[in-house]
Amino acid sequence: MATASETPVLDTLAAMTVDSIERCGLAPDMLLLTRIAALAASDAPPISYMAHIGPAMETGITSAQLQDVLVAIAPIVGTARVMTAAGNITAALGIAIAVAEAEIEEQG
Incomplete structure (x- = not known):
């Protein structure tokens, strides 16, 4: 039986990611x-x-x-998905910047 965890979903996603990276021959970028x-x-x-985004x-x-x-990928996935992705990437970058600024404030 699996070990109990307070974050089973995140733990599972992390394990899947590690497994995928270990089995993939692509360069990190x-x-x-x-x-x-x-x-x-x-x-x-x-x-x-x-x-x-960070990695x-x-x-x-x-x-x-x-x-x-x-x-x-625009011709394959379509304009709407690409525009949504651009907005979501921008939002993710904004969140990452806010988190980094908060960490800097805590340290300094």
Whole structure:
């Protein structure tokens, strides 16, 4: 039987992510760009992008590359999904900035 946890959903998602990364041969930047494209295709909410934006920035992915991904998938997923994804990425970045600023205030 599984070990009890206070965050079983987050624990499961984290385990799935680790397993996926371990089994994937893509370079980290390509893996994250692919995941962001999948988030856009599935009409994911801003919180879903939060788990990918930080790591994407750490691998050196630029905002221009994020835009390129949205341009590349637009003919497949459609205008509405791409526009929603752009807005959700912007919201996720805003949340990430607010969290970082709060952490800086706590430290200083």
